[in-house]
Amino acid sequence: MSRLAKTHQPPYYAVIFSSQRTEIDKGYEKMAEKMVELASQQKGFLGVESAHDGELGITVSYWESLDAIKQWKEHSAHQVAQNRGKKEWYKNFALRVCKVERDNFFEM
Amino acid sequence: MSRLAKTHQPPYYAVIFSSQRTEIDKGYEKMAEKMVELASQQKGFLGVESAHDGELGITVSYWESLDAIKQWKEHSAHQVAQNRGKKEWYKNFALRVCKVERDNFFEM
Numbered sequence: 001m002s003r004l005a006k007t008h009q010p011p012y013y014a015v016i017f018s019s020q021r022t023e024i025d026k027g028y029e030k031m032a033e034k035m036v037e038l039a040s041q042q043k044g045f046l047g048v049e050s051a052h053d054g055e056l057g058i059t060v061s062y063w064e065s066l067d068a069i070k071q072w073k074e075h076s077a078h079q080v081a082q083n084r085g086k087k088e089w090y091k092n093f094a095l096r097v098c099k100v101e102r103d104n105f106f107e108m
Numbered sequence: 109m110s111r112l113a114k115t116h117q118p119p120y121y122a123v124i125f126s127s128q129r130t131e132i133d134k135g136y137e138k139m140a141e142k143m144v145e146l147a148s149q150q151k152g153f154l155g156v157e158s159a160h161d162g163e164l165g166i167t168v169s170y171w172e173s174l175d176a177i178k179q180w181k182e183h184s185a186h187q188v189a190q191n192r193g194k195k196e197w198y199k200n201f202a203l204r205v206c207k208v209e210r211d212n213f214f215e216m
Contacts, residue, residue: 002200004201007204018113060166105200
């Protein structure tokens with residue numbers, strides 16, 4: 001099954017979230033699943049791709065507009081998750097908001 | 109050790125490469141390492157972040173300009189790798205070229 005996000009023609013927006021976790025696991029998986037579920041229900045959500053090895057995680061979510069990203073950032077349940085993330089789960093992270101200008105898909 | 113790319117203030121550019129591999133492993137690791145090494149030597153290269161689980165890989169490389177991305181795309185050794193990738197290693201991939209408009213770093 002393809003795990004690539006089925007985004008439409010550019011332009012659209014991407015949020016690249018790269019992170020390294022602490023040793024604290026408590027509540028993380030459940031919260032991560034809940035956040036993907038909630039984000040998927042947001043207006044302007046286009047898709048998400050996520051991969052992590054033992055050390056680094058990269059999650060890229062795709063959005064229709066900067067406004068949709070702002071709405072999601074300010075979503076109350078997401079705010080709770082962000083705060084717990086900084087206090088407990090993340091050693092460090094980088095979050096980058098980008099405009100996707102062109103894309104290219106390949107399938108065997 | 110931090111595996112996050114130390115990029116400067118936006119704007120700059122990101123190439124998000126999300127892929128799912130075939131069963132063919134031959135030559136892949138060696139080529140992937142060689143490509144990271146070569147890309148790092150390119151003018152305008154800012155950094156790279158890469159994570160893969162058993163099924164999906166996400167590599168994000170960061171660049172000074174669209175021209176730097178174009179030069180790397182057309183690099184002869186990279187062309188060879190791209191062709192082998194399509195013939196042997198990748199079941200599917202999505203490649204997205206983006207302009208990073210803002211970013212946010214966190215460190216505990």
